[in-house]
Amino acid sequence: MSATATAPAPQADVPQGPPVVAVRRSWRQPVVLWVMGLLALLGFGLGSPAGTTSGFRLSVESQLVQLPSVVVPTQLTALLLAVLGLGVAGVVTWLVATRRPVSTWWSVAFGVSFALAFLVWAIADNEISFVSLLQGSLFLATPLVFGALGGVLCERAGVINISIEGQLLAGAFASAVVASLTGNLYVGLLAAPVAGLFFGWLLAVFAIRYLVDQIVLGVVLNVLVLGLTSFLYGQVLVNNADAWNQPGRFSRIPIPGLVEIPVLGPVLFNQSIIVYLMYVAVVVLHVMLFRSRWGLRVRAVGEHPKAADTAGIDVNKVRYRNVLMGGAMAGLGGAFFTLGSVGAFGEEMTAGQGFIALAALIFGRWSPVGALVAALLFGFALNLASILSIIGTPIPLEFLLMAPYLVTIFAVAGVVGKVRAPAADGVPYRS
Template sequence: MSHATIARTPEAAPANTAVIRSWAAPITYLVLGLVALVGFALGSPHADARFRITDGSQRISVPDLVLGTTFVGWAGTVVMLGIAAYAFVLARAGRKPARWMMPVFAAAFVISFLVWAIGSADTPNVYLSGLIAGSFTLATPLIFGSLSGVLCERAGVVNIAIEGQLLAGAFCAALVGSMTGSLFAGVLAAVVGSVLVSMVLAVFAIKYLVNQVIVGVVLNVLVAGLTSFFFSTVMVEDPEKYNSPPAFSVIHIPFLADIPIFGPIFFNQTILGYAMYLAVFVVWYALFKTRWGLRVRAVGEHPKAADTVGIKVNSLRFWNVVLAGVVAGIGGAFFTLVTSSSFNKEMTAGQGFIALAALIFGRWNPIGAFFAALLFGFTLNLSYVLTILGTPVPSQFMQMLPYAVTIFAVAGLVGKSKAPAAVGEPYVKE
C-alpha cells in the first residue's frame, strides 16, 4: 500500500492585508522637535549655563560643567528631529519605534531645555548633584505608589485609588506620629490607613463586582473629604499635639556619600529612601523570579486557566491589593515624615495619578515604573528650581510642567502599552 505525500507550502499573505500604523509617537516627536527648534535653537539666549557638580563640602571636588546654550540647543534639535524623521519612516513601514528612540529623545529634550532655562535665568548656574538628588527625593512617593499599582494590576485589579492610599497614609502618619512622637508608630499607622483603603477597594471590586474604576475614584474623593474634615476639626485646633510629627533624619554613609552626583542619591538618604530602592528590587524579583509572581501574573492574564490548575484567583487578588496598600502606605508616610513636617489638605496634589501614569509608562514592570517615576520627579523638582533661579518661563507653566510631561509621555511617547489581559475584569467562578 503506497502512501501519498502531500507537500504543504506556506500560504502567501493576502495582497490587500492592511498594515497597522501608529502615528502617535512620530507626531509627538515632531511637535516636540519643532518646539526645541523654535525655543532652544532659534530662541537661544547665546549664554553659558554653569552646572556645579560639587558644593565644596564634599571630600571629592569636581570642576563645574559649562555648556553653551546655542550649541546644545542646535545639537539637541538635530537629534530630536532626526529621531522624529526615523519614527515616521518606521511608522510608514508599519513597524514599531525602536526602544532606544524614546530615552534618547527624552534625554536630548531635557538637556536642551535645562541648558536653555539655566542660561536664560537671572542666576545662570545650578547645583547639578542637588537637582538630581532632590528629584529622587520627590520621586520616592511616586515610586511607592507606582509599585502599589503594579502589584494590583498584575493581579488583574485596576488601582485608581493610589491617590487615596497615599493621602490616607500621609494623614495617619502625621496624626499618630504627632500623638506618640514615634516614627515607627507613624509609619505603621500610615500602612494601616492605606491598607484600609485597599481593603475597601478589594471588597467592592472583587467580592461585590463593582466597577473597579468607579470604586477607585469614589475612594479618592472619600479619603480627600475625610482627611480635610479631620484636618480642619482636629489638627488645626491643636497642631502641636496632632500635626507636628517627628521627621526621619538622613543616614549619611561616610566617603560613599561624597561621590559626585551618585553619592547624594544612593548614600545620603533617610531610611524610607533606602527602603524605596529595596522595594523596587523585591517587587521585581517577587513578580518575575518566584512561584508566587508566576501565579500573580497568571491571574492577571488568564484567571480561568489559573483557576483550573488550583489557584484561588479572587483570594490571590484580594491579598495582592492589601499588599499594594502596605507599599502605598510607606509612600504616604514619606510625605509627612520626610518631605514635610506636617499634614496639609490634599497634600499629595494628584501625585497618585502621576504614579498611575508611571506604571503605564513603565509597562507594568517595577523597573520601568521606577524610571518613569524618576522622570516625573525630575520635572517636579526642576519646576521648583527654575522658579527660584528666575527663568523667563512663566511660573504657571512651571507648575503645570510635571503634568504636561505626564500627558506627553503616556499619550504620545509610550505608544500602545499592553496591560495584563484580565485587568479590570472581575472573575466569577463557574
C-alpha cells in the first residue's frame, strides 16, 4: 500500500478586524469616584438644611433679554446631583470591569455634577449670579490655559516643562514693565511672550544640548525667575512705581450681538483681548497638533524619536522649536496677571498657578481642548472660593483658600483615571 499525501484544502480568505488592544484594569478611578460621590450624597445632599432654597440669576443687568432667576430646593437638588455623580461612578466601574476604555468626558460629567452639588449646598438661603460665576471662572482660567498649552507644546515633543510657573511670572513682570515704560498696553502684551521665550530657550539649551535632568532644571528655572523678579521688584519697581509699575489693564470688549446670547453671551463674548487670544490659541494649536503634518511630526518625536529620526525628522530641532514656542505661550499667559487682572506687577503674584497649569495639562491628557476643560474646572474652583467668601458661607475661609489646590489633587490623583504621557517625554535624544 502506498501512502498518498493530501495537501490541506485551501481556506477562504477571512477578513481580519483591527487588533484587539487590551485595556489594563485599574480600580483607582472608580474607587475615587465612589468615595467622592458618597461624600456628595451624605454631605451635600442629606447634609443640606431642609426647607431651604438656592437661587441663581441667569442674566446681567446690561442684557436686553432678561431671564428670570432660577430658585431650586437645596436638599432635593443636591441629592439628585449626587445620585447623578454616583451613576457616572457606576458606569465607570462597569467600563473598568469589562476592560473598556474610559473616556475623559465621564470624569468631566462627574466633576460637573459634584461641583454643582457643592454649589447648591454652599449657597443655601442665598442667591448668586450664575453668569458672573461662569464669567469669572473663564477669566481666571485664562493663564492656566496658556500655561497648559505651553506644556502641551513641550511635552508632545518629549521635553518635560516644570518651569511653567517661572515663565508665567517672567511674562507678568515683562508685560508690566514694558507697558509702563512705553505707555502702551499692546507693546507690553508683546513683551510677555518674549520673556517666556527667553526662559524657554534656557530650558531647551540645558535639557536638549547639555542633557540636564529636566525635572531638576525646571525647578531651578522657577527659583531663578522668582529670585530675579523679586530682586528687581524690590530694587526698581517699589522705588519707581509711577514710571515702572503703572501699566493699567485691558478693559473688556463686548462683541455686538453675541454678547446678548442668554447666559453664554456675557460669559464668552464680554472678555478682554487676552481671553480672546486664548480662544484662538486653543483652536489653532488643537488643529495644528492633530490635523497637520507639523503636528504628526511633533507627536512622532514625542512618542518614538528614533523612528522619527529614521524617517528624516531632525528630532532635536523639533524639540528646540516646540520648547521655544511653549515658553512664549506660557509667557503670554503671564500678561494676564498684570495687564488683564491687577494692573500692576506684584511679588510672587502667580502664586503657584503654573503648577495648577501643569496639573491641567495632565488632567487634559496632553490635549489643548482637554487642557481647556481642566483649566475651566480649576478656574471655577478659584472663582467659587472668592464668591462664597463674599456671601458669608459657613465654610471656613481656610478651606475656601485651599479649594483650588484640593480640586487639583483629586483631579490628578484619581478622577481623571489612568493617563499616559508621550512615551519619550523627559528622555534626551542623542542623534
